[in-house]
Amino acid sequence: MKSCLFLLLLFTQIAVFAQSPLTEQVRKYRQTNEHTFLSEFMGLLSIPNVVYDTVGIQKTAAYIVKMMEARGIKTELLEAKTKGVPPAVHGEVKVPGATRTVIFYAHYDGQPVNPNQWAEGIEPFKSVFLDASLEKGGKIIPVPKATEPINPEWRIYGRSASDDKAGVFAILSAYQVLKKLNIQPSVNIKFFFEGEEEAGSTHLAEILEKHADKLRSDLWIICDGPVHQSGRKQVVFGVRGDVNMEVKVYASKRPLHSGHYGNWAPNPAMMLVKLLASMKNDEGRVLIKGFYDDVVPFTETEKQAIARVPSVDEQMQNELGFARPDGGGKSLVELINLPSLNINGIASANVGKMAANVIPTSATVALDLRLVLGNDVQRQVQKVIDHIKEQGYYVTRNESITDEERMKYPLIARVQVGKGYNAQRTKMDLPIAQDVIKAIQSTVKEEIVLMPSLGGSLPLFLFEKYLKTPTITVPIANHDNNQHAENENIRIQNIWNGIETYVALMKM
Incomplete structure (x- = not known):
């Protein structure tokens, strides 16, 4: 009964949705610096980062270190016990007076590519702009000049554009915006960018166990995966x-x-x-x-959350082109x-x-x-x-x-x-989980989606096992991003939304 009341009270509190003044500040700053933001992002995308390409992985990690150092973040590489394993790029920002520490996670490695399967004119590591998605007839357009406006509906195509360099970039850009606006975060911030997620995070446990003291926190925010198919932001409390x-x-x-x-x-x-x-x-x-x-x-709390998730079944059937789904009538x-x-x-x-x-x-x-x-x-x-x-x-x-x-x-x-891992789920009624929900809801006017578990998988149980810390996933990519496949892409507005989201979490 208590969990039911929690969710009902929560939705009563946010029944009237309004964007916070902080979000408006962030948006104005971003709008005047969009070309600079995207130039840095395109540089990150240009580095091959296939998980099994040792040289490319090293170059990608080095680029991220430079991004972090340029923002004044104290940075180091966290090595596994096993030699030759891609390191995690770690950074830390201590905030005077902060009583909680939040670690922001994303991964910088990507899936293997077959360039012959990508659309004509699109190469996996020579990212390009398209004026719409390929499925909607999108065409390649020139990189916009500094004086030209950037349409937020444009797409950037390239390997890891959405999974998961967009996550790395949005997290670091969020901190950059706060710094440029002279706004102090309300939590101590740690950054953790993994380099082996697409290989199943085989050595993540080693890194977490070896560096447990440096990775102590109150919460891990996981940036991976797409927003809800309805386009709404979503907060996910578990993974398969x-x-x-x-x-x-x-x-x-x-x-x-x-x-x-x-x-x-x-x-x-x-x-x-x-x-x-x-x-x-x-x-x-x-x-x-x-x-x-x-x-x-x-x-009961999780059941109520699921009941409020917008139905997208008909939308996705039309989008994907099949008449009858599996599941015997289940959504x-x-x-x-x-x-x-x-x-x-x-x-x-x-x-x-x-x-x-x-x-x-x-x-x-x-x-x-x-x-x-x-x-x-x-x-x-x-x-x-x-x-x-x-x-x-x-x-x-x-x-x-x-x-x-x-x-x-x-x-x-x-x-x-193969080497597998178990599912993980964080309780939705934890006080820090409620703070996450309120922070993200403050960035948009429509009701956000609360999802007990994501359909995809991440080895999040490891954070509970080795660090005794809860995790909450806050994805930013568009649902039709083609992650893991040819013609991977990110919708530009999703990048902008992601920056606003992570600023709010750094100030929750």
Whole structure:
């Protein structure tokens, strides 16, 4: 009952929405310095930052250090215990009289790119302006001159434009604006920019454990992901966990002529699709035994927040072009708060002009498991493995299959499991969480969205495990930003909104 009253009282307090005088000050300063802001941002985007490119990662980190030093921020690189790991770029600003410390997190590494998949005239690390999104017929335009106005609906295309260099830039720009306006933050500020997030934050735990004393705080603000599909700002109190699995099934030792051996030799591609079909029903519900059993139910506060989230299902169906969603009638916001099993890719022989009349030797699928609070990575993986066994498969983790195994077992599956992590969720009724909500609501006239959990994943449970500190995610990117894919982009107004958001959080 207490949590219900909290949310009702909160929304009563913010029933009349108005932008704060601080937001107006920030906006006026930004409007007179937009070209300078974007010039620095374009410089950051020009540095290749693919997570596995050591040289590019080092250059990106060095550029961010220069940005921070130019703002007078005391900066250092936090190394992991393992050598050769991308460091976290750390900075600190101590504020006289401040009683709380807030750490702002973003990551500076990016996903791999295939330049051939990007639109003509757009290169991943030669960012360009477009007058609209590609989906809406956007065209490349020249970089605006210092005397030319900048349309906030324009897009900047380039790898990490939204995920997550926009986050790094907006956080640092927010502090820069406060400094230029001679406005003192109300909290001690620490900056933490990770360089290995797109590889699963494999060594983040090492960095947090090794530098725990330097990373003490009252709250982590996570800048990653998109705003709500309605365009409204959102505050997110949790993320799903994630783990990847690869399943490979085997048949004959060499490719076979489909005419000579079809109907007789087993086809691994057919075997695999039948196996995958056994994992889900026609409505997309996972049929694996116990898949949903561990889920921790929402509190009344969280249920009320979900009930207030604007529906975007019809909007997104029209935008994405499909007639019927999965989920058996459940909404998007309901479904992203359940564990999921997704096929990331399937491979077996060739298609198109490279297709041949063969029965392949194997077929492979990459599976992505998203976890919610209550799920455990190892338990969830084991449920999938047990299901494969129940379908009659002999399961191994060995790289190669022996002749003895081939002759003994008619169905063979090799399973490989990546390093995963569990979900995390912060209580919405914490006093500091209420302060975050009020600060962000002060920057806009429309009601912000409060989301118990984001559909995407970050290893935020590590901050609770090693630092005993809550996290709240405050994303800024446009929902149609193509993160992780070709033609990644950021809407310029989202950058401006992000700066206003983080200024408000530095003054909460």
